[in-house]
Amino acid sequence: MGVEIRNRIAKRAAEEIKNGMIVNLGIGIPSLVPNHLPAGTNVMFHAENGITGMGPSPEKGKEDENLCNAGGFPVSIVKGASYCDSTIAFGMIRRGRVDMTILGSLEVSGKGDLANWIVPGKKVPGMGGAMELAQKAKKVIVLMNQTDKYGNPKIVDECTLPLTSARCVNMIITEMAVFQISSHGLTLTDLFTPYSINEVRAKTGCSFTIAENVRVIN
Amino acid sequence: MGVEIRNRIAKRAAEEIKNGMIVNLGIGIPSLVPNHLPAGTNVMFHAENGITGMGPSPEKGKEDENLCNAGGFPVSIVKGASYCDSTIAFGMIRRGRVDMTILGSLEVSGKGDLANWIVPGKKVPGMGGAMELAQKAKKVIVLMNQTDKYGNPKIVDECTLPLTSARCVNMIITEMAVFQISSHGLTLTDLFTPYSINEVRAKTGCSFTIAENVRVIN
Amino acid sequence: MENTFNKIIELDVAMKHFRDGMIIMFGGFGGIGTPPTLIDGILDNGYKDLTLIGNDAGFPHIGIGKVVSQGRAKKMIASHIGSNPVAGQLMTDGRMEVEFSPQGILAERIRAGGVGIPAILSDIGLDNDIVTGNKQTCIMGGKKYLVETALTANISIVFAKKADPYGNLVFDKSARNTNPLVAMAGDMTIAEVEEIVPLGSLDPDEIITPGVFVNYIVPSKGVNWKWAWE
Amino acid sequence: MENTFNKIIELDVAMKHFRDGMIIMFGGFGGIGTPPTLIDGILDNGYKDLTLIGNDAGFPHIGIGKVVSQGRAKKMIASHIGSNPVAGQLMTDGRMEVEFSPQGILAERIRAGGVGIPAILSDIGLDNDIVTGNKQTCIMGGKKYLVETALTANISIVFAKKADPYGNLVFDKSARNTNPLVAMAGDMTIAEVEEIVPLGSLDPDEIITPGVFVNYIVPSKGVNWKWAWE
Numbered sequence: 001m002g003v004e005i006r007n008r009i010a011k012r013a014a015e016e017i018k019n020g021m022i023v024n025l026g027i028g029i030p031s032l033v034p035n036h037l038p039a040g041t042n043v044m045f046h047a048e049n050g051i052t053g054m055g056p057s058p059e060k061g062k063e064d065e066n067l068c069n070a071g072g073f074p075v076s077i078v079k080g081a082s083y084c085d086s087t088i089a090f091g092m093i094r095r096g097r098v099d100m101t102i103l104g105s106l107e108v109s110g111k112g113d114l115a116n117w118i119v120p121g122k123k124v125p126g127m128g129g130a131m132e133l134a135q136k137a138k139k140v141i142v143l144m145n146q147t148d149k150y151g152n153p154k155i156v157d158e159c160t161l162p163l164t165s166a167r168c169v170n171m172i173i174t175e176m177a178v179f180q181i182s183s184h185g186l187t188l189t190d191l192f193t194p195y196s197i198n199e200v201r202a203k204t205g206c207s208f209t210i211a212e213n214v215r216v217i218n
Numbered sequence: 219m220g221v222e223i224r225n226r227i228a229k230r231a232a233e234e235i236k237n238g239m240i241v242n243l244g245i246g247i248p249s250l251v252p253n254h255l256p257a258g259t260n261v262m263f264h265a266e267n268g269i270t271g272m273g274p275s276p277e278k279g280k281e282d283e284n285l286c287n288a289g290g291f292p293v294s295i296v297k298g299a300s301y302c303d304s305t306i307a308f309g310m311i312r313r314g315r316v317d318m319t320i321l322g323s324l325e326v327s328g329k330g331d332l333a334n335w336i337v338p339g340k341k342v343p344g345m346g347g348a349m350e351l352a353q354k355a356k357k358v359i360v361l362m363n364q365t366d367k368y369g370n371p372k373i374v375d376e377c378t379l380p381l382t383s384a385r386c387v388n389m390i391i392t393e394m395a396v397f398q399i400s401s402h403g404l405t406l407t408d409l410f411t412p413y414s415i416n417e418v419r420a421k422t423g424c425s426f427t428i429a430e431n432v433r434v435i436n
Numbered sequence: 437m438e439n440t441f442n443k444i445i446e447l448d449v450a451m452k453h454f455r456d457g458m459i460i461m462f463g464g465f466g467g468i469g470t471p472p473t474l475i476d477g478i479l480d481n482g483y484k485d486l487t488l489i490g491n492d493a494g495f496p497h498i499g500i501g502k503v504v505s506q507g508r509a510k511k512m513i514a515s516h517i518g519s520n521p522v523a524g525q526l527m528t529d530g531r532m533e534v535e536f537s538p539q540g541i542l543a544e545r546i547r548a549g550g551v552g553i554p555a556i557l558s559d560i561g562l563d564n565d566i567v568t569g570n571k572q573t574c575i576m577g578g579k580k581y582l583v584e585t586a587l588t589a590n591i592s593i594v595f596a597k598k599a600d601p602y603g604n605l606v607f608d609k610s611a612r613n614t615n616p617l618v619a620m621a622g623d624m625t626i627a628e629v630e631e632i633v634p635l636g637s638l639d640p641d642e643i644i645t646p647g648v649f650v651n652y653i654v655p656s657k658g659v660n661w662k663w664a665w666e
Numbered sequence: 667m668e669n670t671f672n673k674i675i676e677l678d679v680a681m682k683h684f685r686d687g688m689i690i691m692f693g694g695f696g697g698i699g700t701p702p703t704l705i706d707g708i709l710d711n712g713y714k715d716l717t718l719i720g721n722d723a724g725f726p727h728i729g730i731g732k733v734v735s736q737g738r739a740k741k742m743i744a745s746h747i748g749s750n751p752v753a754g755q756l757m758t759d760g761r762m763e764v765e766f767s768p769q770g771i772l773a774e775r776i777r778a779g780g781v782g783i784p785a786i787l788s789d790i791g792l793d794n795d796i797v798t799g800n801k802q803t804c805i806m807g808g809k810k811y812l813v814e815t816a817l818t819a820n821i822s823i824v825f826a827k828k829a830d831p832y833g834n835l836v837f838d839k840s841a842r843n844t845n846p847l848v849a850m851a852g853d854m855t856i857a858e859v860e861e862i863v864p865l866g867s868l869d870p871d872e873i874i875t876p877g878v879f880v881n882y883i884v885p886s887k888g889v890n891w892k893w894a895w896e
Binding site for chain 1: 797838842
Binding site: 265266267268269284285286287288290301302303304305307308309311312336342343344345346347349350353354380381382383384 | 465466467468469491492495498514515516517518519524527534536538539540541543544547559560561563564565566567597607608609610611612613614615616617644659
C-alpha cells in the first residue's frame with residue numbers, strides 16, 4: 001500500500017480522536033495517525049510498557065536508551081506524560097480508561113470478531129497485549145487493506161484465523177471504505193474515491209448495509 | 219503493669235531483633251521495643267499504611283500532619299526510609315519479607331494460636347492488619363501479661379476467644395517468663411526475677427517443658 | 437492555571453456529581469490522607485444513605501469519621517472501625533451495616549477494582565467466620581482459597597499533595613496510603629489537592645497516580661481537623 | 667559508598683547465587699530495562715537449562731534475547747517472542763518450551779507472586795485455547811473466569827537507575843516497565859543499577875521499589891547493546 005493511501009486511512013482514523021482522549025496505537029498504519037491530528041488536540045497516547053503521553057519519534061541521535069514504546073522503538077513524551085509499571089498500564093485498559101485502540105488486523109468478521117495475532121502453521125509470536133486491548137478498550141478501530149495479497153477479502157462472514165477476541169471491533173477503515181460495526185452488523189459509512197459501493201461489495205466477504213448518507217472522501 | 223516491667227519485657231523482645239531485619243510493631247508494649255535496641259542496629263520498622271523505616275515519635279510541635287503510623291499517631295522516618303501504598307506494605311508481609319511482628323494479645327494457646335482481635339459480646343472493631351501479620355510475618359512474638367485482670371492465665375490450652383490466626387505465634391514474653399513455641403509445644407526458656415518456675419506454672423493455663431538452660435533475667 | 441483538560445473544578449461543581457445512596461470510596465488510613473474539603477462538601481450538601489468503602493472509619497472528628505458520626509452512611513466496608521467509637525455504636529444499634537475485610541486484602545480488592553481484575557484468591561482469614569462470611573471458595577493445588585471480589589465505587593475521593601491540570605498526582609509521605617488504589621477504583625475519581633502546578637512541571641518518573649484515572653481536581657482548603665493525638 | 671546492609675556486591679559474587687536449571691525472572695520490555703551486566707554474567711558463567719519468566723524474548727542481541735539466542739533456556743513464560751526470531755526457531759524445533767500469557771495478565775501474575783497473592787481471576791482470552799490451556803476456571807456471579815496463578819522465581823534480576831545501600835530503587839522512564847513487579851517476585855532479587863547513592867539521598871516519596879524487596883545491588887557496566895532500531 002502506498003504512502004499516500006496509508007496516510008488517507010490514517011487521516012480518517014484521526015477524525016475519530018476527540019479532545020481529552022487516551023488512545024493506544026498499534027504498529028504500522030496506526031502509527032501514522034498522530035501526524036493527522038488538528039493542532040491543539042489534547043490527546044494522550046498510551047503504551048503498554050508504561051507510558052501515558054507519548055510524543056513523536058525523536059530526531060536521529062537524540063534517542064533515549066531508556067525510553068521506548070511497546071515495540072521497543074524510541075519515542076519522546078509530551079507535557080503531562082507519566083511513567084508507570086506494566087500492571088498499571090494494563091489497568092488503564094481493563095478499567096475502561098483507554099478510550100480507543102487503533103490497530104491492524106489479518107481478518108475482521110462482520111460481527112466484529114478480530115483475528116490479528118496468529119497464522120496457524122506459521123510461527124506463533126504470542127499475543128502480547130492484543131487481547132486486553134481488543135477486549136477492553138472502549139472503542140476498537142481496525143486499519144487494514146480491503147483484501148490480502150491474493151485479493152481475498154479481509155472482512156469476512158466468519159474469521160478463518162484464530163480469534164484475538166470476539167465481537168470487539170467497532171470500526172474498520174480500509175483504502176476503499178469505512179465501516180461501523182454494531183449489534184445490527186456491518187454498515188458502510190464512508191467511501192474513498194474512486195471506489196464505488198459495488199467495487200467495495202465485490203471485495204468484502206460478508207454482506208453490509210449502507211448508511212443513509214454515505215460520505216465520499218477524496 | 220508498671221513502666222519498669224513493661225520496659226523489661228520490651229528489652230527482652232529487642233534482643234530478638236537482628237541487624238538488617240524488617241520489623242512490624244503493634245501498639246502498647248511493642249512500641250517501647252525500639253528504645254532498647256543497641257546503637258547501630260540497622261533495623262527497618264514497617265507500618266501497614268506504607269512506611270518502611272519508621273523512626274521515633276517527633277518532638278511535640280514537630281509533628282507532620284501527613285506522616286503517621288498505622289494507628290494514626292505521628293512518627294518520623296530514618297535514612298533509607300520509603301513510602302509505598304498499602305498493597306505494597308502488605309505485599310511485604312505476605313511475601314515473607316517482614317522478618318518479625320511484635321504484638322499484644324488477649325490469649326495465646328500452647329500450640330501458638332493467637333486470639334487478639336475480638337471479645338464476643340463487646341464491640342467488634344474489625345481485624346485491621348492483624349491476620350496478615352499473624353499468618354505471614356516470619357516470626358510472631360507476643361508481649362503480654364501472664365494473666366488477665368482477674369488473674370486468669372492468658373496462655374491457655376485452647377483459646378476461648380475467636381482466633382486471629384491458628385498456630386502462628388513463635389514466642390511469648392510476659393512479665394514472668396519467656397516461652398518458645400515449636401511443633402513440640404511450649405517451652406519456657408527465660409525466667410524474670412523474682413519469679414520461680416512453679417509460680418509461672420501456677421499462672422499458665424497449659425503444660426510446658428523447661429529448656430535445658432533456663433536463663434534468669436534480673 | 438491553564439485548565440487544558442477541564443478537570444480543575446470548584447468544590448460546589450464537584451458536589452453536583454454526588455447523590456444520596458451512592459457508593460463512595462475514600463482514600464486515607466487512620467484519618468490521614470482523607471480529603472477534608474470534599475468530606476465537608478458531602479456533609480454540607482446533606483448527602484446520606486451512603487455506602488462507604490475504605491481502610492477504616494477514621495476518628496469521630498477526623499477524615500471519613502465525620503461522615504460516619506453524622507449518620508450519613510448506611511453501610512461501610514472497612515478493615516476496622518476501632519478508632520471511631522461512634523461507628524461501633526451505629527453498628528451495634530443496627531443503624532449502619534459494616535462488612536469487615538482484612539486490611540491488606542481490602543487494599544488488594546480496591547486495587548483489583550481499579551485495574552479491572554474481577555477477583556483475587558486469598559488465604560488470609562480462611563478459618564475465620566467473619567472473613568469467610570458467605571464468600572465463595574476455590575480449590576487450587578489441593579488447597580482451599582477465598583475468592584475475594586474486586587471493589588469499585590460510583591465516586592472515589594482522594595487526597596494528594598500536588599496535581600497538574602491532567603490530574604497526575606503526587607502524594608505526601610504516609611498520606612499516600614490507600615489513595616493511589618482508591619483513585620483507580622472509582623467510576624469517577626475526584627482528587628482534592630494541596631497544590632495545582634502547571635502541566636509539565638511534575639517529573640514524569642515521580643507521578644504516582646497517572647491523570648488517566650482522575651476525572652476532576654478540587655483545590656483543598658487545607659487540613660482542618662485536630663489530630664487524634666492532640 | 668558505605669555498605670551498611672551488605673547488599674552492594676560485585677558481579678562475580680552475585681553470579682555465585684545462580685545455578686543451572688533455575689527459574690529466573692527478568693525485568694524489561696522489548697529489551698529495554700533488562701539488566702545488561704547481569705545478563706552477560708549469566709552468559710559468561712555458562713548457566714543453562716534456565717526457565718525464564720518475563721514480558722518477552724527481547725531481540726536476538728538485546729536484553730534477555732542473548733540468553734535465549736545462546737540456547738540457555740529450556741522454558742520461557744512470556745507474552746510474546748515475536749521480536750526474537752531465534753526464540754521462535756527454538757520453539758518450533760522443540761528446543762525451548764514457551765508458555766504464553768496475555769501481557770497485562772502476565773504482569774499481574776508476576777505482581778501477585780510478588781505480593782503473596784496465590785492467583786487472580788481473569789476474563790482475558792477466555793475463548794482462546796492458547797490462553798486457557800489447562801487452566802482451572804472459576805464461576806463467579808454466573809460468569810466463567812480463568813484462575814491465573816501467581817508467578818515467582820528463584821532469582822529476579824532487575825535494572826534500575828539508582829539505588830541506595832538499602833536497595834531502594836528508582837527507575838528511568840519506560841525502563842521501569844515490569845521491573846518493580848519482577849523485583850517483588852523473586853525469592854532473591856538482584857538489582858543492577860546505573861548509580862549507587864548514599865543512604866538518605868533518595869527522596870522517600872520517589873522510591874519505586876522499597877529496598878525490602880532487594881537482596882543485592884550490582885553496579886552496572888552500562889548499556890552495551892545496539893538497539894533494535896539501529
